[in-house]
Amino acid sequence: MTQTALAGAGAAGTETDAPAKPVRTARPRPAAKPHGQWKVDGKAPLNPVEAWKQEDDGLSVRHRIETIYSKQGFESISDDDLHGRFRWWGLYTQRKQGIDGGKTASLEPHELEDSYLMMRVRTDGGKLTTEQLRVIGQISVDFARNTADLTNRQNIQFHWIEVEDVPEIWRRLEAVGLQTTEACGDVPRGMLGSPVAGIAKAEIIDPTDFLQEIRDRFIGSPQFSNLPRKYKTSITGYPDHDTIHEINDISFVGVRHPELGPGYDLWVGGGLSTAPRLAQRVGVFVPPEDGPAVWEGVTSIFRDYGYRRMRNKARLKFLVEDWGAEKFRQVLEDEYLGRKLPDGIAPPKATVNGDHVGVHEQKDGKFFIGAAPFVGRFSGTQMLALADLLEAHGSHRLRTTPLQKVIALDIPKDEVEAVVAGLDEVGLSARPSVFRRNTMACTGIEFCKLAIVNTKDTAIDVIGELEVRLADLVDAGALNEPITLYLNGCPNSCARIQTADIGLKGIVVPADDGGTTGGFQVHLGGGLSSHNREEAGLGRTVRGLKVAIHDLADYVERVIRSYAANKLADE
Numbered sequence: 136m137t138q139t140a141l142a143g144a145g146a147a148g149t150e151t152d153a154p155a156k157p158v159r160t161a162r163p164r165p166a167a168k169p170h171g172q173w174k175v176d177g178k179a180p181l182n183p184v185e186a187w188k189q190e191d192d193g194l195s196v197r198h199r200i201e202t203i204y205s206k207q208g209f210e211s212i213s214d215d216d217l218h219g220r221f222r223w224w225g226l227y228t229q230r231k232q233g234i235d236g237g238k239t240a241s242l243e244p245h246e247l248e249d250s251y252l253m254m255r256v257r258t259d260g261g262k263l264t265t266e267q268l269r270v271i272g273q274i275s276v277d278f279a280r281n282t283a284d285l286t287n288r289q290n291i292q293f294h295w296i297e298v299e300d301v302p303e304i305w306r307r308l309e310a311v312g313l314q315t316t317e318a319c320g321d322v323p324r325g326m327l328g329s330p331v332a333g334i335a336k337a338e339i340i341d342p343t344d345f346l347q348e349i350r351d352r353f354i355g356s357p358q359f360s361n362l363p364r365k366y367k368t369s370i371t372g373y374p375d376h377d378t379i380h381e382i383n384d385i386s387f388v389g390v391r392h393p394e395l396g397p398g399y400d401l402w403v404g405g406g407l408s409t410a411p412r413l414a415q416r417v418g419v420f421v422p423p424e425d426g427p428a429v430w431e432g433v434t435s436i437f438r439d440y441g442y443r444r445m446r447n448k449a450r451l452k453f454l455v456e457d458w459g460a461e462k463f464r465q466v467l468e469d470e471y472l473g474r475k476l477p478d479g480i481a482p483p484k485a486t487v488n489g490d491h492v493g494v495h496e497q498k499d500g501k502f503f504i505g506a507a508p509f510v511g512r513f514s515g516t517q518m519l520a521l522a523d524l525l526e527a528h529g530s531h532r533l534r535t536t537p538l539q540k541v542i543a544l545d546i547p548k549d550e551v552e553a554v555v556a557g558l559d560e561v562g563l564s565a566r567p568s569v570f571r572r573n574t575m576a577c578t579g580i581e582f583c584k585l586a587i588v589n590t591k592d593t594a595i596d597v598i599g600e601l602e603v604r605l606a607d608l609v610d611a612g613a614l615n616e617p618i619t620l621y622l623n624g625c626p627n628s629c630a631r632i633q634t635a636d637i638g639l640k641g642i643v644v645p646a647d648d649g650g651t652t653g654g655f656q657v658h659l660g661g662g663l664s665s666h667n668r669e670e671a672g673l674g675r676t677v678r679g680l681k682v683a684i685h686d687l688a689d690y691v692e693r694v695i696r697s698y699a700a701n702k703l704a705d706e
């Protein structure tokens with residue numbers, strides 16, 4: 136019986152004077168809001184960011200930087216350009232110095248920034264020559280107060296850049312084949328590539344030409360200069376997985392097909408931030424000659440079908456989650472490639488830590504040496520000294536890695552120990568402690584507007600403490616596996632905390648005096664195959680477990696001691 140019928144019966148048949156209950160009629164459900172998918176919903180912008188992206192392409196701001204902003208100064212920059220299109224050229228505003236992390240959430244963005252810029256230089260695949268290193272180092276000295284951090288996407292990041300200097304910096308970078316094009320923004324950002332591409336003895340396939348082709352054809356092209364959001368690529372042919380392929384939007388992982396030979400297994404939809412997802416295998420084998428077309432097809436799917444209405448749903452991972460791998464493959468093959476791809480085979484399991492730290496023999500009999508700075512912190516003067524060191528030993532090539540390390544290539548056998556010693560003098564250790572080797576930190580409060588805590592200095596302090604406090608475990612051989620410790624300055628995940636054994640997310644915590652202080656929310660138990668894990672997994676938040684910065688070394692020591700005492704034989 137319907138609600139209306141019940142109401143009618145009561146009104147007619149009741150002997151009381153009580154008023155009849157109001158009649159409830161079923162309301163039509165509102166139509167589901169469109170996701171803002173260009174191919175489904177049309178291109179009308181559904182939020183202000185999509186509006187300015189369509190109004191004027193992000194890449195177009197370069198002309199204004201060269202002709203107006205660099206001449207008239209910071210105050211002349213329009214808001215849409217400063218907080219939007221500048222990213223398409225690797226430029227962000229930098230945090231104003233001296234603002235307490237506890238105030239980050241309560242201040243307006245413009246109150247948190249000053250007139251200096253952060254600039255990111257893309258080094259796809261981490262490839263650098265010593266000539267390029269010298270140019271970056273000198274730019275750092277001349278324009279960036281000697282800052283030149285190594286990011287965990289193989290890029291170099293300057294701070295303290297003034298807009299007046301940007302054209303000269305571009306001129307110097309481009310003279311040696313470097314660029315800041317699309318280093319940030321809703322575009323294909325700097326692409327991860329195996330840092331030992333073309334040199335590792337164990338390599339299944341060398342991805343160098345593949346990566347170079349997609350960079351040359353598509354970076355800076357209007358074809359992909361307006362994606363729904365950022366888009367991260369990784370390509371490796373190294374069997375021990377060195378490009379964190381599980382957490383990129385698109386990844387190609389080297390495999391050897393029993394009939395078709397070396398090629399790639401395709402993964403899509405990985406990403407972290409506040410809604411982490413591991414990538415899914417699409418189930419196709421990509422022959423090397425098809426790599427660029429498949430990259431173009433997947434990127435086109437993201438451009439055309441990606442969700443644009445809500446910024447926090449605009450990453451490829453949400454589309455992949457809704458579609459599933461099967462539908463994704465069908466759309467890729469039917470709508471974008473116009474042909475079927477062979478079925479894929481799963482990549483081999485990683486067997487060693489994919490950070491490449493230490494001394495390793497190359498295919499050609501020379502050696503490469505992977506070395507660790509402290510949590511990616513580096514400087515222009517260190518870069519100039521590193522270029523001198525390598526050239527003095529006959530090397531002209533190096534690589535940066537997705538784990539904030541540096542690899543010196545092409546070292547003759549009898550020069551190895553001299554280079555290892557020289558690297559130490561430059562501030563890079565080829566034989567770092569387990570703690571220095573496996574700790575990463577994001578930019579943090581020194582320069583990032585969103586940060587709540589200081590990450591890099593905190594991490595460096597904790598590394599020093601652990602090296603002393605846990606020396607007994609190290610000496611006893613109880614910590615031979617990588618134990619990763621990653622620090623984020625805020626709830627975003629630039630340092631990939633969900634993929635660490637111990638992941639720390641910057642927050643405000645209660646202080647002993649009744650006020651608040653900087654601290655971390657703890658995640659435990661994450662790991663990727665680049666950390667030599669059989670199966671990738673995301674760490675879990677330990678509910679209610681928060682630790683103040685001044686208690687951090689005590690806490691991490693307790694966790695590691697507990698792990699060492701209780702771990703299983705094969706753990």
Ligand code: SF4
Binds near residue numbers: 585625627
């Ligand atoms: Fe900034 Fe947060 Fe990213 Fe760290 S994790 S660099 S604090 S946005």
